[in-house]
Amino acid sequence: MTLHVITHSLGEHLLASLRDQSTAPGEFRRLARSLTAILVTEATRALPLKEIDVQTPLEVTVSRVLLETVVLVPVLRAGLSMLDIALELIPGATVGYVGMQRDESTAIAHSYYCKLPPLRGCRVLLLDPMLATGGSAIAAIDQLVDAGADNIALLCVVAAPQGVARLNEVYPDVAIFTASLDRDLNAKSYIMPGLGDFGDRLYGTV
Ligand code: PRP
Ligand code: URA
Numbered sequence: 001m002t003l004h005v006i007t008h009s010l011g012e013h014l015l016a017s018l019r020d021q022s023t024a025p026g027e028f029r030r031l032a033r034s035l036t037a038i039l040v041t042e043a044t045r046a047l048p049l050k051e052i053d054v055q056t057p058l059e060v061t062v063s064r065v066l067l068e069t070v071v072l073v074p075v076l077r078a079g080l081s082m083l084d085i086a087l088e089l090i091p092g093a094t095v096g097y098v099g100m101q102r103d104e105s106t107a108i109a110h111s112y113y114c115k116l117p118p119l120r121g122c123r124v125l126l127l128d129p130m131l132a133t134g135g136s137a138i139a140a141i142d143q144l145v146d147a148g149a150d151n152i153a154l155l156c157v158v159a160a161p162q163g164v165a166r167l168n169e170v171y172p173d174v175a176i177f178t179a180s181l182d183r184d185l186n187a188k189s190y191i192m193p194g195l196g197d198f199g200d201r202l203y204g205t206v
Helices: 009-019 025-043 078-089 135-146 161-170 198-203
Strands: 003-005 049-055 060-066 070-076 097-102 109-115 123-127 152-159 175-181
Touching (some): 009 025, 025 123, 025 152, 070 135, 078 123, 078 198, 135 152, 135 161
Parallel strands (some): 070 097, 152 175
Antiparallel strands (some): 049 060
16 A cells, blocks of 8 residues: 655645634635645656657747646545645546445444546546545446556545544555545544534535
């Protein structure tokens, strides 16, 4: 397993405000977008490249562009907050959607939606801001693998040790990029210290 905990001063600064319970939904969405830009930049740092000829205003030069198609897959709902900026950074990406909902009492995730573009041979970036028990990410990855994905990375804002360990057990080849590896889960499977319910904080639901 590869766990990348991003060390970035601006990332830490943004995460501090995301954690702050007084941050209102509009600001929360803006911060999530900015932090996602850092996660996407890190997760794409070493993607394979191919050479192409580019005509500048002065001459032809050899340049390098992404070799593989990138597929962005936000996990509904909270992962939607990460999609727009990821698409701005990688406008050639295709997009799939996976809907997952945790049962509030058992924390077990069930899938309610799945629509995916071709995945085989592509670099799939799964976007879900919270990796808690790992149930949602694993159920989402099950669907990606069934649909042919063979190269998947998970981008999350905050990860819990339990979710990282479980994901590593089930899918050791999936790299995790996160802004923070937090301390623990509480009795209701919320990440501690975490930032609360990401979807509720994004959209003002309770
Ligand atoms: C949250 C979050 C993850 C999941 C993480 O979604 O966005 O998908 O919980 O928890 P897990 O690792 O224990 O599965 P939630 O089910 O609350 O749905 P929402 O995005 O619609 O709010
Ligand atoms: N989902 C969230 O939104 N927050 C948590 O802490 C755990 C799961």
